[in-house]
Amino acid sequence: MGDSISNLYKKIPSVVTSLIVFITLASFTYVGCKVNDTNSLPEEEREEKAVSVKGCNADSAMPVNLCSEMGEGWIFCDDFESDEPLEDRYFEYVSQNGSFAAADDVGRAGGRGLRADFQEGRAENGNLKFSFGKHQDESMGNKAVSPDEHFHEIYWRFDLCHEAAWIGGGGYKLTRSMTLMDGWKQGHIAHIWDGGPQQHHLRMDPASGIDEAGNMASTRYNDFENLRWLGAVNGKDAIFHPDSVGTWYSIEVRVKLNTPGESDGIFEFWVDGDLQAGRDDYNWHGSFNQNPENPGINAIFIENYWNNGAITNQTRFFDNFVVSTQKIGDLRNVP
Numbered sequence: 001m002g003d004s005i006s007n008l009y010k011k012i013p014s015v016v017t018s019l020i021v022f023i024t025l026a027s028f029t030y031v032g033c034k035v036n037d038t039n040s041l042p043e044e045e046r047e048e049k050a051v052s053v054k055g056c057n058a059d060s061a062m063p064v065n066l067c068s069e070m071g072e073g074w075i076f077c078d079d080f081e082s083d084e085p086l087e088d089r090y091f092e093y094v095s096q097n098g099s100f101a102a103a104d105d106v107g108r109a110g111g112r113g114l115r116a117d118f119q120e121g122r123a124e125n126g127n128l129k130f131s132f133g134k135h136q137d138e139s140m141g142n143k144a145v146s147p148d149e150h151f152h153e154i155y156w157r158f159d160l161c162h163e164a165a166w167i168g169g170g171g172y173k174l175t176r177s178m179t180l181m182d183g184w185k186q187g188h189i190a191h192i193w194d195g196g197p198q199q200h201h202l203r204m205d206p207a208s209g210i211d212e213a214g215n216m217a218s219t220r221y222n223d224f225e226n227l228r229w230l231g232a233v234n235g236k237d238a239i240f241h242p243d244s245v246g247t248w249y250s251i252e253v254r255v256k257l258n259t260p261g262e263s264d265g266i267f268e269f270w271v272d273g274d275l276q277a278g279r280d281d282y283n284w285h286g287s288f289n290q291n292p293e294n295p296g297i298n299a300i301f302i303e304n305y306w307n308n309g310a311i312t313n314q315t316r317f318f319d320n321f322v323v324s325t326q327k328i329g330d331l332r333n334v335p
Contacts, residue, residue: 055164055246056317058110061332062159066320073326075132076145080112080319091143092129100126100304106317108159108248113319118171118310125304132323133298136182140299150296152289157252157328158302159319164246166314169199173305177255179285180299184221185209188284188297190255190267200238202251204277206230206267206284214260214286235269235276252328257296260287273330
């Protein structure tokens with residue numbers, strides 16, 4: 001844009017030039033953008049302004065070093081402030097050539113966080129796979145937290161912000177907990193992804209690779225022919241609506257496996273502490289949990305998978321991933 005304006009200076013009177021500049025600045029002001037030559041700024045300031053343009057401004061009520069002390073019931077906490085490679089604390093990390101990575105100045109409190117850059121037409125835009133508890137598969141369990149324990153009830157939460165210009169709903173896949181078996185066979189799968197009108201809501205969509213009697217039916221990952229879909233429920237708030245993006249939300253999920261032989265399993269989730277949806281009548285596993293050799297809940301994924309390809313280049317951010325055996329709740333203003 002600078003070269004074009006320079007050429008105009010050479011060709012037209014200064015009064016007309018001033019008028020053009022005035023109209024240009026007014027147009028940028030109208031759409032809510034600032035005219036800045038960010039390339040002339042120091043690198044740190046350029047990064048800060050880039051984040052600000054995308055919305056998702058820092059929240060002073062959220063501590064930067066959230067994980068300096070573990071809360072009651074917490075088994076894992078990652079505020080992404082550490083320089084330790086993500087591969088060292090997750091059993092699998094897909095950066096998608098750097099599209100999904102920890103970065104400075106993108107976290108909820110203004111520190112480090114995860115930045116997920118979606119690319120137009122691309123389905124996989126990176127993911128993190130966290131493991132805990134008992135595992136049958138050595139590759140999944142080699143970085144597991146509390147590897148000798150069975151977890152039949154778990155809570156997890158993270159902060160999420162889609163850039164202010166984000167379009168297209170929630171970007172399909174977001175997070176899920178699972179019972180992962182050898183060969184990537186899946187027991188329970190507690191999907192949280194987008195749904196509802198225009199994909200503007202979060203949606204819980206539970207499935208199981210174990211039949212109602214407790215027998216393993218799944219033979220591989222995403223073995224759709226052998227999964228039981230247990231009944232999806234949409235959240236009540238349209239957090240992915242164009243009027244709602246560009247701000248941070250706290251997402252918390254609870255999953256409790258059923259008592260063996262009963263239909264009393266729980267799946268529910270909250271946004272900013274407000275219950276969005278939940279049920280307490282799921283038969284996740286039949287009598288599968290009676291066998292002490294069988295694992296319970298042992299994996300949680302954070303995902304950026306857009307089923308039919310992202311509709312444009314756009315960015316979302318994550319921060320403050322916590323896994324707990326108790327309700328986590330609001331973490332703002334935590335000392």
